[in-house]
Amino acid sequence: MRSFAFHRPTTLYEMSALLGGVADSMPLAGGMTLLPTIKQRLAAPAALIDLSKIPQLSGISAQADVLTVGAMTRHVDVAESELARSKIPLLASLAAGIGDPAVRNRGTIGGSVANNDPSADYPAAVLALDAMVVTDRREIAADAFFRGLFETALDPGEIITALRFPVPSAGGYAKFKSPASRYAVVGVCVAKKAGKVRVAVTGAGPGVFRVAAMEAALERTFTPEAIAAIKLDAENLSSDIHADAEYRAHLVTVMAKKAVMSALQTS
Amino acid sequence: MSNVIGIGAAPRRKEDFRFLTGRGNYVADIKRVDMTFGVFIRSQHGHAVIRGIDKVPALALPGVHAVLTGDDVAADGLGSLPCGWGIHGSDGLPMKEPPFPMLAQGKVRFVGDMVAFVIADTLELARAAAEAVVIDYEVLPSVVGVLEAVRPGAPQLFDDVPNNLCCDWELGDKVAVATAFKKAAHVARLSLVNNRLIGNPMEPRAAVAESNGGTGHYTLWTTSQFPHVVRFLMSALVLKIPEQKMRVVAPDVGGGFGVKQFHYGEEAVITWAAKRVGRPIKWVADRSEGFISDRHGRDHVTEAELALDQNGKFLALKVVTLANMGGYLSTFGPNIPTNLYGPLLSGVYTTPAIYCNVKVVFTNTVPVDAYRGAGRPEATFVVERLVDVAAKEMGIDRVELRRRNIIAKESYPYQTPVLVEYDSGDPMGCLEGALAEADVAGFAERKAASERDGKFRGLGYSTYVEACGLAPSRFAGRLGARGGLYESATVRVHPTGQVTVLIGTHNHGQGHETTFAQIVSEKLGVAFDNVDIVFGDTDRVQFGMGTYGSRSLVVGGAALSKASDKVVLKGKKIAAHLLEASEHDIQFEAGVFSVAGTDRSKTFQEIAGAAYVPHDYPLEILEPGLEEQAYYDPVNFTYPGGCHIAEVEIDPETGIVALEKYTAVDDVGTVINPMIVEGQLHGGIVQGVGQALYENAVYDDVSGQLLSGSFMDYTMPRADHLPNMTIKTHSTLCTHTPMGVKGCGEVGTIGSPAAVINSVVDALSHLGVLHVDMPATPNRIWRIIQNATMPLAAE
Numbered sequence A: 001m002r003s004f005a006f007h008r009p010t011t012l013y014e015m016s017a018l019l020g021g022v023a024d025s026m027p028l029a030g031g032m033t034l035l036p037t038i039k040q041r042l043a044a045p046a047a048l049i050d051l052s053k054i055p056q057l058s059g060i061s062a063q064a065d066v067l068t069v070g071a072m073t074r075h076v077d078v079a080e081s082e083l084a085r086s087k088i089p090l091l092a093s094l095a096a097g098i099g100d101p102a103v104r105n106r107g108t109i110g111g112s113v114a115n116n117d118p119s120a121d122y123p124a125a126v127l128a129l130d131a132m133v134v135t136d137r138r139e140i141a142a143d144a145f146f147r148g149l150f151e152t153a154l155d156p157g158e159i160i161t162a163l164r165f166p167v168p169s170a171g172g173y174a175k176f177k178s179p180a181s182r183y184a185v186v187g188v189c190v191a192k193k194a195g196k197v198r199v200a201v202t203g204a205g206p207g208v209f210r211v212a213a214m215e216a217a218l219e220r221t222f223t224p225e226a227i228a229a230i231k232l233d234a235e236n237l238s239s240d241i242h243a244d245a246e247y248r249a250h251l252v253t254v255m256a257k258k259a260v261m262s263a264l265q266t267s
Numbered sequence B: 001m002s003n004v005i006g007i008g009a010a011p012r013r014k015e016d017f018r019f020l021t022g023r024g025n026y027v028a029d030i031k032r033v034d035m036t037f038g039v040f041i042r043s044q045h046g047h048a049v050i051r052g053i054d055k056v057p058a059l060a061l062p063g064v065h066a067v068l069t070g071d072d073v074a075a076d077g078l079g080s081l082p083c084g085w086g087i088h089g090s091d092g093l094p095m096k097e098p099p100f101p102m103l104a105q106g107k108v109r110f111v112g113d114m115v116a117f118v119i120a121d122t123l124e125l126a127r128a129a130a131e132a133v134v135i136d137y138e139v140l141p142s143v144v145g146v147l148e149a150v151r152p153g154a155p156q157l158f159d160d161v162p163n164n165l166c167c168d169w170e171l172g173d174k175v176a177v178a179t180a181f182k183k184a185a186h187v188a189r190l191s192l193v194n195n196r197l198i199g200n201p202m203e204p205r206a207a208v209a210e211s212n213g214g215t216g217h218y219t220l221w222t223t224s225q226f227p228h229v230v231r232f233l234m235s236a237l238v239l240k241i242p243e244q245k246m247r248v249v250a251p252d253v254g255g256g257f258g259v260k261q262f263h264y265g266e267e268a269v270i271t272w273a274a275k276r277v278g279r280p281i282k283w284v285a286d287r288s289e290g291f292i293s294d295r296h297g298r299d300h301v302t303e304a305e306l307a308l309d310q311n312g313k314f315l316a317l318k319v320v321t322l323a324n325m326g327g328y329l330s331t332f333g334p335n336i337p338t339n340l341y342g343p344l345l346s347g348v349y350t351t352p353a354i355y356c357n358v359k360v361v362f363t364n365t366v367p368v369d370a371y372r373g374a375g376r377p378e379a380t381f382v383v384e385r386l387v388d389v390a391a392k393e394m395g396i397d398r399v400e401l402r403r404r405n406i407i408a409k410e411s412y413p414y415q416t417p418v419l420v421e422y423d424s425g426d427p428m429g430c431l432e433g434a435l436a437e438a439d440v441a442g443f444a445e446r447k448a449a450s451e452r453d454g455k456f457r458g459l460g461y462s463t464y465v466e467a468c469g470l471a472p473s474r475f476a477g478r479l480g481a482r483g484g485l486y487e488s489a490t491v492r493v494h495p496t497g498q499v500t501v502l503i504g505t506h507n508h509g510q511g512h513e514t515t516f517a518q519i520v521s522e523k524l525g526v527a528f529d530n531v532d533i534v535f536g537d538t539d540r541v542q543f544g545m546g547t548y549g550s551r552s553l554v555v556g557g558a559a560l561s562k563a564s565d566k567v568v569l570k571g572k573k574i575a576a577h578l579l580e581a582s583e584h585d586i587q588f589e590a591g592v593f594s595v596a597g598t599d600r601s602k603t604f605q606e607i608a609g610a611a612y613v614p615h616d617y618p619l620e621i622l623e624p625g626l627e628e629q630a631y632y633d634p635v636n637f638t639y640p641g642g643c644h645i646a647e648v649e650i651d652p653e654t655g656i657v658a659l660e661k662y663t664a665v666d667d668v669g670t671v672i673n674p675m676i677v678e679g680q681l682h683g684g685i686v687q688g689v690g691q692a693l694y695e696n697a698v699y700d701d702v703s704g705q706l707l708s709g710s711f712m713d714y715t716m717p718r719a720d721h722l723p724n725m726t727i728k729t730h731s732t733l734c735t736h737t738p739m740g741v742k743g744c745g746e747v748g749t750i751g752s753p754a755a756v757i758n759s760v761v762d763a764l765s766h767l768g769v770l771h772v773d774m775p776a777t778p779n780r781i782w783r784i785i786q787n788a789t790m791p792l793a794a795e
């Protein structure tokens, strides 16, 4: 680990000044990904800008049919939030299934979404719920935000401040956990709103993606059976020591069915 | 005397107070004045020639003391890391034993092989300096699997080891086996893989070393299961430091499982380096370093055949195994897949003829050595899987087939065709006990319930035996051991009557401080709280071979029992003098010496006092003091065993295997502390379940990189993977150990993988599945179900 400067701004203005002004600086959220990366010497920032003391970045609120979650809101806070549970139960249960208690007590939604790990859970929810990624500069629709393996639409120095989730009429998330890391080998999020259905898959490929065939089928009939015969082409899916591509393709269908089942049960 | 807590009681563990209150003393806790920090530079290649090492940029950094390499080792004329066992091949020739240099010389042979040691004022500086060292490698092709390594044209690790074959070993009567196979009504055949495992003790390995320039003494603190052996090997063979000037301390150690029972190059390098830089040095491995440098376990590929007559009686067993040794021979390496494997192939059965051939093979992987069970889980897995395959193929119930072949209780002692003689046991009793405990009778109903949920349910048995309490020196010597395998204990009774025990075994989680204190408390009638157990320091404890192979209670406890008996004997002499009676009339019971048939007596405490204040004492015939020592070398191994029954439910949609029930009924001989035995069984079973369902060390076969090199990819078993377990004992007494004990450290790991996989195969048996390799991961199970059902669907 190279030595680095550490800054802890208390306002967004101060934060932007630091991120813009200090060369080679990186924002620090829960540190669950960033700190191991630095320890393994895979990243060597000159300065860390800790976002934890900026009050506007944390907290969960709801207006009409939108749930807003501040970027620095920890997974445990989403999991335990009455507001999240009542408005978008899938979001609370997704957060409760991330990693282990230590990770949930530190990791944040903003860090997870900004990192865009191909096996992370939140990106599936952001994409399926058609959430708006709010940054310190603009608002980015979910469909435009995720750009494949660890890539997003964020510009250098741009910070996610909040996620705005439209409340769906029904939604569910089902995940096949890696028994080692607890990340998603395959996770599928299904959300229905105003007759439209969105199905987003994480873990299976180089980044989160939607499945048009399942969306169309579910718009016709919102039941697990409607998608039971829809299978992804394994060609484009990931293969590793835990799961080969064909198995992942199979799991996408299985998890999608479970997600629909859970949507039906919670709506 | 009150507060005696003796054999059979279950007091809380003495050692837990310091652990639970954060007051343990581990190697990483040790700080010395002027201490520096060391970092090992390890090969990032599976196989490469070292063309050059440029230390200059690293040495230029202020605060960097040295960068030591294989050339420095050679220049100082140091030895290589010794192998403790020298086995012989079927051709009568000794195994190929290429040197294992403490720092690589000329070539690296696995990812993690040590290339250089960097010493600096701080850890951060040492890491930065390690990055500044420039190593010029010429990368060679790697070979990581045993089948590939023996093929013609495979990359060769050593110039003088053709085909990477270290030894072609055999055991048993090949001709008798061939004859029996000709007469067989049925032959069951099985190809299987015993997956490579990484032990992952909670505490990573670490060492601190210092040398005293004034006296020429050295001290090494190390995470070791056998400090005396480390001292002996370093003194006699590696560093050639006079043994009396070398102190090795293994303080609190956070788990071993075998991983810490080898002499590692790091220990030798850091001790030598401490002298060279003239400052104490500390090295603590991080977890990633542990994955690529802690010795791995298992890794066999096996073809096995069992011949049976028409009634299902076993006629003969033939086993051919390729065993992976990794890049070099580690301390016990070649002994594990041979001497600790072949002699266990008789299992609990009356198989009259057995032949075993093991090819011990070098590959570009971490050296493989003992890991909890070591050789015996592999043997049990072969035998117990094959029995199930035979039962299925012959249409005989699996339990019935076992009953027909199990050695009857009355047949003990039982000489097997593969060297060992079982002294005692009752495998049928364990089997019957386990059948009842596991509610096998209710299984059909549970299976039907699973089927209603669309799930498959299976039941699996493992009736097994192991050889432990390593072991008789004479026997081991004939098999190739280069050291002894006895144990020693000193019972030091203080003038107050309180007791310190100095013992050569090492406690790193097993609860010795409790179990051994119970033995002394019972034997001497002193309070449990008045007995302390000292271990792990060569300057305090006389000698010892350490803790592994379920030997601590069996061999060390026996030495302790004998030393305690000697204390009583001397106490009787003192009492006879004080009570003016004949020594033969003195009785000792519950801490009191008395003259038979009278009310004249002296307490143990009074006798201890008299021994140290010998005013009224038979000085002409007896020395003062009350301290006795015993060395114990057993006449045979001990043979714990039992029956394990696993019950699983499989979700065919995802392939997930859920372990629903686990029952173990084991014969561990006399139980000193039932709570500790249960704990050992729990831990052992969890490790066996880990092997069966989760753990797998996977190498990339092109680059030789370890793909499962962190906990993100190497699946450790966790609490939520396991059901509550039913653990019972059904003991027969060992006939040759002083207390009838057999040992229990490894039984859980030995019996369980076969039980779990047998239950998985049972759950899939309606699909015609005969075998599932470990670990039975969801992907693997799903694939097997796909393959089994696809042709059916096409029909």
Ligand SMILES: Cc1cc2nc3c(=O)[nH]c(=O)nc-3n(C[C@H](O)[C@H](O)[C@H](O)COP(=O)(O)OP(=O)(O)OC[C@H]3O[C@@H](n4cnc5c(N)ncnc54)[C@H](O)[C@@H]3O)c2cc1C
Binding pocket: A026, A027, A028, A029, A030, A031, A032, A033, A034, A035, A051, A071, A072, A075, A097, A098, A099, A100, A103, A106, A107, A108, A109, A110, A111, A112, A114, A115, A119, A120, A121, A122, A154, A158, A159, A160, A161, A181, A182, A183, A184
């Ligand atoms: C053992 C373990 C298990 C895990 N299991 C799971 C799992 O099951 N499912 C899952 O989804 N995740 C899992 N994670 C990931 C974890 O939950 C976190 O979401 C993730 O590590 C990132 O969040 P963080 O708050 O820790 O971000 P950090 O590590 O602090 O930052 C991550 C990256 O994002 C940048 N960043 C952080 N915040 C912002 C922001 N507001 N705007 C712009 N950039 C930002 C940082 O600069 C950095 O590059 C696991 C992690 C670990 C260590």
